[in-house]
Amino acid sequence: MKTDATNASLAEVRGGLRSSVDPRVAKTRQRISAGVERLSTRGLEVTVSAIVAEAGVSRATFYTHFADLEELALWLQESAFAAIADAALNLEGPDGPTAAMLESQRRLVRHYAEHRTLYSAVFQLPVARGAQGHTAQGMARDIRSHIALRGGPPAGLDADLTALYIANAATGLIVAWVLGEIEADVETLALHLLELMPRWMHRAPDSQGDSLAVWNSERNN
Numbered sequence: 001m002k003t004d005a006t007n008a009s010l011a012e013v014r015g016g017l018r019s020s021v022d023p024r025v026a027k028t029r030q031r032i033s034a035g036v037e038r039l040s041t042r043g044l045e046v047t048v049s050a051i052v053a054e055a056g057v058s059r060a061t062f063y064t065h066f067a068d069l070e071e072l073a074l075w076l077q078e079s080a081f082a083a084i085a086d087a088a089l090n091l092e093g094p095d096g097p098t099a100a101m102l103e104s105q106r107r108l109v110r111h112y113a114e115h116r117t118l119y120s121a122v123f124q125l126p127v128a129r130g131a132q133g134h135t136a137q138g139m140a141r142d143i144r145s146h147i148a149l150r151g152g153p154p155a156g157l158d159a160d161l162t163a164l165y166i167a168n169a170a171t172g173l174i175v176a177w178v179l180g181e182i183e184a185d186v187e188t189l190a191l192h193l194l195e196l197m198p199r200w201m202h203r204a205p206d207s208q209g210d211s212l213a214v215w216n217s218e219r220n221n
Helices: 004-018 023-041 048-055 059-065 069-088 096-114 116-123 128-149 159-178 186-195 211-220
Strands: none
Touching (some): 023 069, 023 116, 096 116, 116 159
């Protein structure tokens, strides 16, 4: 049985690995991530035993990097949020910010679709709603950055409160979808995440376009 001192030591090691730029660390985490994705693609149960077998790493290596499946899921989400946020900065083009935001939501939903069995396992844990809270907090940070880039929220709204509200609403919908509580394809879920978001988050000030029209136009082309 691991002692408190051992757990504290491992937690310290994990903290260091989280911010490490060592390519060996990145390679190990990529192997674990790829293993999770292959298991999810095949619809297999995602457990630590299955992950280490698929990724070709030892259990000791897994637990050196992640305390449990929840921590792995949070890391995957944080990585996905960061990549989506970075990509969103380069998406705005001739179709305007609404089309860019829709594509950003598609990428978000695809991430959960590609790792659905892992997230399903995590969100069904006894501490599932705690995991959802961590997910919302991570999403809120990126939403807060997006709000700042657009010059802040409308007068009277606090940016932090706004970002946390949007993140929790979006996360609740995603968790329900991952757990099969609602049925929707990737496009439909992405559209709802866009349409339920405040319009000032993705509409140009002088835009008269409609995001639903953008989506319908793309679906018909």
